[in-house]
Amino acid sequence: xxxxxxxxxxxxxxxxxxxxxxxxxxxxxxxxxxxxxxxxxxxxxxxxxxxxxxxxxxxxxxxxxxxxxxxxxxxxxxxxxxxxxxxxxxxxxxxxxxxxxxxxxxxxxxxxxxxxxxxxxxxxxxxxxxxxxxxxxxxxxxxxxxxxxxx
Amino acid sequence: xxxxxxxxxxxxxxxxxxxxxxxxxxxxxxxxxxxxxxxxxxxxxxxxxxxxxxxxxxxxxxxxxxxxxxxxxxxxxxxxxxxxxxxxxxxxxxxxxxxxxxxxxxxxxxxxxxxxxxxxxxxxxxxxxxxxxxxxxxxxxxxxxxxxxxxxxxxxxxxxxxxxxxxxxxxxxxxxxxxx
Numbered sequence: 001x002x003x004x005x006x007x008x009x010x011x012x013x014x015x016x017x018x019x020x021x022x023x024x025x026x027x028x029x030x031x032x033x034x035x036x037x038x039x040x041x042x043x044x045x046x047x048x049x050x051x052x053x054x055x056x057x058x059x060x061x062x063x064x065x066x067x068x069x070x071x072x073x074x075x076x077x078x079x080x081x082x083x084x085x086x087x088x089x090x091x092x093x094x095x096x097x098x099x100x101x102x103x104x105x106x107x108x109x110x111x112x113x114x115x116x117x118x119x120x121x122x123x124x125x126x127x128x129x130x131x132x133x134x135x136x137x138x139x140x141x142x143x144x145x146x147x148x149x150x151x
Numbered sequence: 152x153x154x155x156x157x158x159x160x161x162x163x164x165x166x167x168x169x170x171x172x173x174x175x176x177x178x179x180x181x182x183x184x185x186x187x188x189x190x191x192x193x194x195x196x197x198x199x200x201x202x203x204x205x206x207x208x209x210x211x212x213x214x215x216x217x218x219x220x221x222x223x224x225x226x227x228x229x230x231x232x233x234x235x236x237x238x239x240x241x242x243x244x245x246x247x248x249x250x251x252x253x254x255x256x257x258x259x260x261x262x263x264x265x266x267x268x269x270x271x272x273x274x275x276x277x278x279x280x281x282x283x284x285x286x287x288x289x290x291x292x293x294x295x296x297x298x299x300x301x302x303x304x305x306x307x308x309x310x311x312x313x314x315x316x317x318x319x320x321x322x323x324x325x326x327x328x329x330x331x
Contacts, residue, residue, distance in 0.1 A: 134310035
């Protein structure tokens with residue numbers, strides 16, 4: 001095979017790879033969002049075994065007890081809202097905005113009744129999570145693990 | 152062709168019979184009259200004779216038989232398996248030229264990006280930590296802390312309650328916050 005033809009074939013292959021890479025970002029149809037609601041307190045020492053995957057993250061908060069109150073998963077389309085009921089009359093709304101370079105951008109809003117408490121935009125690894133904590137709950141606090149995976 | 156210099160340059164060719172006609176006659180006539188060039192002719196003739204004696208002597212004859220024998224043996228010998236393997240794998244393990252190495256690296260990088268995009272966390276260029284980036288935040292007047300917990304590589308947004316505590320949470324109370 002002549003060198004010129006080899007180079008042409010190679011260029012074709014490179015373009016194909018680049019186009020398929022570009023298509024990969026665009027091919028994510030929806031985002032699976034999981035919220036784990038944890039009650040953290042400073043009274044008894046207790047760690048809910050169901051929270052084992054989050055143990056390292058939660059124990060950095062230095063509470064004594066961690067109990068999983070609720071785990072909910074929803075699938076949201078891009079620019080669509082996923083609403084999660086959080087104990088204490090709160091609602092957490094998560095809206096996936098975009099994915100670039102395998103990083104998801106999420107708009108997150110926490111409301112209590114009609115009152116917004118927090119609104120933030122977070123960019124995170126696809127399949128990763130972050131922690132939102134602080135709302136009071138039964139003498140302790142609520143800790144929310146918010147994870148999202150584009151599919 | 153009259154000078155001694157020109158004649159001496161032609162003596163060798165004349166002795167080898169490579170000159171003909173006027174050229175050969177000019178050399179022959181010059182050598183009959185010029186003692187210096189005649190001496191040059193004698194030396195060349197002696198040298199030719201000596202070389203001929205050497206080439207024709209018995210000692211000089213090359214014995215090529217051992218060489219051909221060894222060559223035939225090597226051709227007939229069965230090659231070991233590792234020699235066949237090395238010959239087969241040679242093109243793969245030989246260092247590619249730089250011209251091909253550059254596009255090969257590009258392909259690897261694209262492959263890594265592609266693989267990472269379809270399997271989160273598996274790409275070689277995928278970030279090695281779980282840190283999230285907070286691009287904007289509004290806590291509606293409350294205190295909020297942004298923390299990057301390095302041990303677990305996690306981003307933590309901590310919402311503190313308003314000291315005035317506008318009756319939030321219907322009687323829920325909590326401590327002031329975590330002791331990070």
